[in-house]
Amino acid sequence: MTADPALPDTATLLRQLLASGRLPKGAGPRGEKILAQLLAPVRVSVFGTPNSGKSSLINLMADEVLLPDGLALPPLQIAYGDQPKTFATLADGSEHHEDGFDPFRLSELEPAFAEVALPIPALRHIRLLEVVADESLRDQRAAVKWAAPRSDIALWCTIGFEPHEQELWGMVPDTLKDNSFLVVTMADQLAADGILKTHVGNVTAIAGDEFQGVFPVALKQALATSGPSGTPDGDTRASSGGPTLVSNIMRYVDRGRQARDDAALMFLSRFDALPQPVDEAESARQPGQDSAADRQAQARPVRAEPARHVEICETAYDYLRRRAVGLSEALPELGAAPHSSVLGYCVDTIEHLTDLVLDPDSGDQDFEQLADHVSEASEMMLLLQLENQAGPAADAVTLLLQLKRDFEERIVA
Known part of the structure; x- marks a missing residue:
């Protein structure tokens, strides 16, 4: 179900319906929830054990190098904002807000969690979450349990998808697995060793049924830049596997956004709140002249x-x-x-x-x-x-x- 582009957008129509007072008791909260989902970005979460390439994958999805390699950062949520801002929850529970985003400054604060708003075009329809945990399996389990309900699409960074990773992935609900991708990082190193194809085949045999796709990506190569402007080297990036991965992820993002729009349109239709396109032939009809629909109704035999x-x-x-x-x-x-x-x-x-x-x-x-x-x-x-x-x-x-x-x-x- 799709809307006529000449008509008001779905969110506007839904706001108007919610404000009209026409909804029966109990339908309002459902409509408010549908509106909130319609306006929210699709939540893309990056999972994986320490040093598996999560920060580099965040950079790839944002189409900008935001997080330096090797920097200790907390679980970090990155969303679109008109101005760069940082919101951090410190270990003692206090809040720290500041304009701009300095990852080194954020690391020094040692917060428990941080949210960053950045005016980056790639973030207009997605919200990125890097799921961070220490080396202990207990902490990693807690991180997966916390992040899974906050995710619409899951990206799991791995090198070999080892048994402890398989155990962690087993905690993820099937509904999230249906929108997930396994990213085999360090593909450039594996290729240099001459084992990339065999390695990816082995990982796919282990985990292929658990994900919507297994994607080997040379993240350093995908983020390679050339020249003083720091613009991406197109040829280098294309051969890295990065664009293919991002394209597949964004296809799922678009699918999720369309599903939300369809849900809103069906809600509007259920309560007769969808405006009808104007029929130019009918609008030009003279007063007293039967419409085509009237003539068809008159010609139809009564059954x-x-x-x-x-x-x-x-x-x-x-x-x-x-x-x-x-x-x-x-x-x-x-x-x-x-x-x-x-x-x-x-x-x-x-x-x-x-x-x-x-x-x-x-x-x-x-x-x-x-x-x-x-x-x-x-x-x-x-x-x-x-x-x-x-x-x-x-x-x-x-x-x-x-x-x-x-x-x-x-x-x-």
Whole structure:
């Protein structure tokens, strides 16, 4: 679902709907959440053990050398801002703010966490997070556990994806793994040793199914510059593997942004808040002159509601009732965090329901509208499944209950 470029942007329409007071009780918080997601940058987090090339990968993603090699820095979040600013949380819990960004000054402060705002074009749609931990496996586990819920896309820097890295990666939820890339760093050194192809093949055999791609990158080569201006050497950079990696990551970024826009458009559509493009032919119609739609409606023969539509509604209602009973019986066995299973159950239900109400030549506008509601609910369900959290799981169940009521009303009408 995409918006007409001549119409107001999705965020503006959603703000207008939220301010209108037209939303039913309970829909407002959902709309506010969709708006917040729509406006937020996609969160790209760089994971990996110490000295695996995380800072260099941050530099590559920012398209600018921000973090010097070998500098001890805290977990660091970098986002777009009109002016360079640094916000640091110190070890004692106090806050330190200053204009500009000096990584050496930041290192001297030894903060527990830092956020940096920079006016860099590459950061307009993404927010970078370098996940930092010391050598201990305990600290690395804590870092992964902390960072995973704060990430939309994960990049894992590695040389050989050793067993302890595999253990750490096992802590990452499947929803994040579905948007993850394994970056084999030091590819230039491996190539110089004549083992790059074999090494990447071995790593892919171990971890290929866990990531959306395995990318060998010569990070130093990718960041190579030439001349006093410090501009990247295009030929050197292209052969490093860096541009290929960044291109694939940005494709996932664009996909995530589109999914958020689609969710907002479906929310707007659900509450009839999408403006319709102006039909120039209709706007030029003289007063009293029938429109094309009017003439088509007059020419269309009046048809009695097919009996099969009542039968379809009864079948759909009975199916939803049985699925609701099945879900309530299964819940006690789903454990403390059942939302993933509930979402999957709801998606399976809506897919079967969509097949039930499919009637491309119904001629019954009321039934077609009901079928459209099922189709919209199916699209919304898939987006809720992407979030894979308790709130969206509850929303998915609510969607099915609303459809059940719609079919019940249709039967008794």
